[in-house]
Amino acid sequence: MSKHHKAVALISGGLDSLLAARVVMDQGIHVEGINFFTGFCVEGHTHAIRKQHRARPKRNNALWVAEQLGIRLHLIDIIEEYKQVVINPRHGYGANLNPCLDCKVFMVGKALEWMNTKGFDFIVTGEVIGQRPKSQRRVNLPVVARESGAHDRLVRPLCARNLPPTLPEREGWLERDKLLAFNGRSRKPQMALAAHYGFEDYAQPAGGCCFLTDRQYSQKLSDLWQTRGERNYELDDIMLLKVGRHLRPCPGFKLIVGREEGENRYLEGYRRRYVHMIPVSHPGPLVLLDGEADAHGLELAARIAARFSKGRDDAEVTIEVTGKDGAVRNYTVSPLPSAQIPPEWYL
Amino acid sequence: MNSVTVDARYLLCPLPVIRTQDQVARLHPGDFVRVLCTDPGVLHDIPSWCRMHGHTVADTSVADDEIAITIQVGDRG
Numbered sequence: 541m542s543k544h545h546k547a548v549a550l551i552s553g554g555l556d557s558l559l560a561a562r563v564v565m566d567q568g569i570h571v572e573g574i575n576f577f578t579g580f581c582v583e584g585h586t587h588a589i590r591k592q593h594r595a596r597p598k599r600n601n602a603l604w605v606a607e608q609l610g611i612r613l614h615l616i617d618i619i620e621e622y623k624q625v626v627i628n629p630r631h632g633y634g635a636n637l638n639p640c641l642d643c644k645v646f647m648v649g650k651a652l653e654w655m656n657t658k659g660f661d662f663i664v665t666g667e668v669i670g671q672r673p674k675s676q677r678r679v680n681l682p683v684v685a686r687e688s689g690a691h692d693r694l695v696r697p698l699c700a701r702n703l704p705p706t707l708p709e710r711e712g713w714l715e716r717d718k719l720l721a722f723n724g725r726s727r728k729p730q731m732a733l734a735a736h737y738g739f740e741d742y743a744q745p746a747g748g749c750c751f752l753t754d755r756q757y758s759q760k761l762s763d764l765w766q767t768r769g770e771r772n773y774e775l776d777d778i779m780l781l782k783v784g785r786h787l788r789p790c791p792g793f794k795l796i797v798g799r800e801e802g803e804n805r806y807l808e809g810y811r812r813r814y815v816h817m818i819p820v821s822h823p824g825p826l827v828l829l830d831g832e833a834d835a836h837g838l839e840l841a842a843r844i845a846a847r848f849s850k851g852r853d854d855a856e857v858t859i860e861v862t863g864k865d866g867a868v869r870n871y872t873v874s875p876l877p878s879a880q881i882p883p884e885w886y887l
Numbered sequence: 888m889n890s891v892t893v894d895a896r897y898l899l900c901p902l903p904v905i906r907t908q909d910q911v912a913r914l915h916p917g918d919f920v921r922v923l924c925t926d927p928g929v930l931h932d933i934p935s936w937c938r939m940h941g942h943t944v945a946d947t948s949v950a951d952d953e954i955a956i957t958i959q960v961g962d963r964g
Binding site: 575577581599600602603604606607611612613614615616617779805806809 | 896897899900901902904905908909925928931932935936938939940952
């Protein structure tokens with residue numbers, strides 16, 4: 541081999557990308573990892589916010605995987621560019637607002653840009669034919685290679701022997717026989733390979749790594765677009781959709797109600813940008829009001845905030861309401877009974 | 888030798904790491920970056936990122952819910 545070849549591996553933090561990178565490293569390839577932050581990543585966020593999840597390890601799994609592999613990881617903020625993937629996916633959505641195929645095309649394309657800038661030779665992903673229902677269907681793997689522009693510089697080491705040889709295989713940078721032929725939804729081959737390498741503590745996200753695959757999250761994003769009259773978002777919008785109970789009692793505003801101490805503390809970071817309310821006569825959550833409310837709406841919001849306070853069964857609760865201008869006004873209200881909060885208010 | 892502060896309070900990981908990474912890329916070996924955070928995940932993630940990129944965590948302090956991590960930029964070459 542006349543040159544020490546270099547590959548950039550898309551590292552999600554899950555098992556497949558960990559193994560894919562390792563299989564390529566075993567062939568003497570210099571591998572560095574790349575991880576894209578879209579704003580929709582499940583990774584860490586809700587666990588970091590919610591106090592009840594504090595027993596879980598507070599680590600970014602992509603960083604952890606890179607350390608297990610002994611490689612560098614480059615974290616790339618793609619929040620702005622990714623909006624077009626979410627808002628106008630060419631290949632449409634999956635079961636919810638998950639644009640999985642467009643997402644993969646986009647990320648491999650960004651990895652290609654990075655590869656060309658840094659003088660790397662090819663791209664590695666942990667894709668497995670048939671593992672996922674949309675982006676990893678056999679018919680869609682060539683779509684990712686073609687539309688990303690990576691073509692035969694995209695190597696899927698875990699299922700490579702089920703696919704046509706790529707450039708690194710044809711050129712002898714990689715021995716095809718040492719790549720794998722995984723296929724289908726079973727996780728057993730990956731778990732066996734992990735055991736072979738001695739990887740024991742790896743992330744196994746139950747609901748995938750992206751909030752857009754979550755039905756309830758997608759409903760909240762749809763509501764955001766519908767009420768604003770445009771399909772757009774800022775980072776704060778999509779972060780807040782991950783936190784608290786969201787109730788829309790009328791078209792003009794919704795309430796974000798902290799569910800526990802960790803969420804209340806997180807919401808505090810936003811309180812100067814929203815009308816916010818907090819019970820002062822009883823313990824209770826911080827509530828943000830997103831939108832515009834008239835006097836009647838504010839009173840309704842205060843009654844809902846009172847419903848989620850410790851005074852929910854009392855005759856009156858006093859709620860301190862602070863406007864965006866900092867003006868403070870107290871509302872002493874009767875908590876809205878649960879029976880008067882219709883299920884459709886919950887997003 | 889430069890010393891700069893990155894305010895990553897109320898950002899959740901990996902954003903504090905990304906903001907740190909972007910700041911470090913503009914500095915030189917020996918410079919210092921002080922990162923202010925509220926996400927406890929940084930206590931793992933920033934040292935992890937530093938180890939793999941050859942930077943040094945010079946100091947870590949936690950007061951109430953605020954975390955300050957000081958990094959000395961290493962020789963990336």
